Amino acid sequence: MSFLTRGILEPFALDFLQRALLGGGLVAILCGVVGTWVVIRGMAFLGEALAHGMLPGVALATVLGLPVLVGGALSAVAMSLGIAALQRRGRLSYDTSIGLLFVAMLALGVVVISHSGSFATDATAILFGDILAIAPVDIALLAGAAVVGLVVAWAFHRPLVALALDPRIAAVLDLGPRSAQAALVGLVTLAVVASYQAVGSLLVVGLLLAPAVAAGHWTTRIPTRMALAAVLGIAAVFVGLLVSWHAATAAGASVAATAIAVAALSGALRAGISALRSRPIAAAPA
Template sequence: MSSWLLDPLSTAFVLRALTGGVLVALICGIVGTWVVIRGMAFLGEAIGHGMLPGVAIATVLGLPVLIGGAVSAVAMSAAIGALQRRGRLSYDTSIGLLFVGMLSLGVIIVSHSRTFATDATAMLFGDILAVDLGDIALLAGALVVTVAVAALFHRAFVASAFDRRIAHTLGLRPRRAQLALVGLVTLAVVSSYQAVGSLLVVGLLLAPAVAARPWTTRIPVTMALAGAIGALSVLVGLLVSWNAGTAAGASIAGSAILLAALSGVVRSSIDRMRRRTAAHGPETADGPTHASATARSREPHIARTAAIR
């Protein structure tokens, strides 16, 4: 058991992969919380696939693929905003059209080149074991930017998530907040590219946040817990990849999904046990105790208060 755990962590490139993966997990934990709250999963997936043309062109031209992917992702985000503002298309329709268009363009570029077999696999599934110190420095910078933007726009994000009109009334500029959130999603997707590729990035973006949400009601706590769950997913995925000979990126994404499922099962089990205990609470011979009757009488008031908050 000790060798299963210690042997991978004694290797330099695995430690670099773990460090880079943890940084990605922290970025995705912050951004993924808002993605889940705002229902923006489709946008994350679309931007992930929107990177493909830029990555493909950069590979053909011998340029850094991360720069090509970033330019393509930013262009994708800008095009979504332009279609939504100037056209009559809904938000999800705009994303869907650009998603298919960018994915098709990426596949055309890849299929046109005969030297793309290995690179195409890395584009889709990432290569976290190839993370170097330069990549770690870039991820650290991306994390700093993510934390700063999330803190700066926190009130605007919260208000816009519940009612854009209230956000506008409070002077929080919901349109600018939406652009900032799209920018954070783009940054998270681009920075996660090296770790899990464009195909699996949505799993790392969503699963830790989904796993964290049942355990807390405060957004900053959810972000911290999602980051911790994401980091655990990276560790488990790398250990599984090393010992079972599986793809590292897919193992990390799969671990994140399994942890989300486990979180949901445990939370549901605890809630059922609590309801069962409450239903069989202490009663007097004439019926429920005064405390339990009072608690039940307050339930509608509590529900209304929660709805208002």
């Protein structure tokens, strides 16, 4: 076995890295599907806000010794409902509602976790995740989340396509634009909560957006874009874990940085190909 092959394969002989790769791969599949819609609909700010919006629930669960995913899910759902309530009853714009609750939930989370006896350790785990600590039960939960996300995305595919084209068209065709929007917010919430342990609340948007952005450089067909985003996300998890192992860097941050690098390289490669295609062909000498 060559040195290069050993450097790539040997780390994944360890059980905790195998679980990290499997769990991260499931997260990448879910984020590839959901992230495609987030990019198409321009909802990146919602993803970022929900990532921080689950902080109070995660912090409270950490302090009380409860499952953090349950706390994060409840907090993210509460924020989603709060955004809808502010928009409907407070007559605020969508972005304004998100911005207000984003800051409020983030501040509340910091206040809660400041009562923890291990503030620095807990804050680091919440903000940056710990993909290397994924346990078999976490993998089962992530697999369930991925299945639910795929089923919901499939069930609402037509309404989401119509909503992306024009909400008025979706309403005229009786495709339920409000239900589609609610389903999309639910999918984003699911993806953010599922990705929490892998990359933490600060970096989750990178895994949600970057593979979808990279895939969008190569295809406009939504199912193909989702599949490519999932593949690129899995590749980012694999490479990120390798970088973390050999360079002794934070695993979650390495995965998120690799995903961003994939998007940047994809954009540069696509721009280069487009430039070559648009270059005029020089006339042959007589």
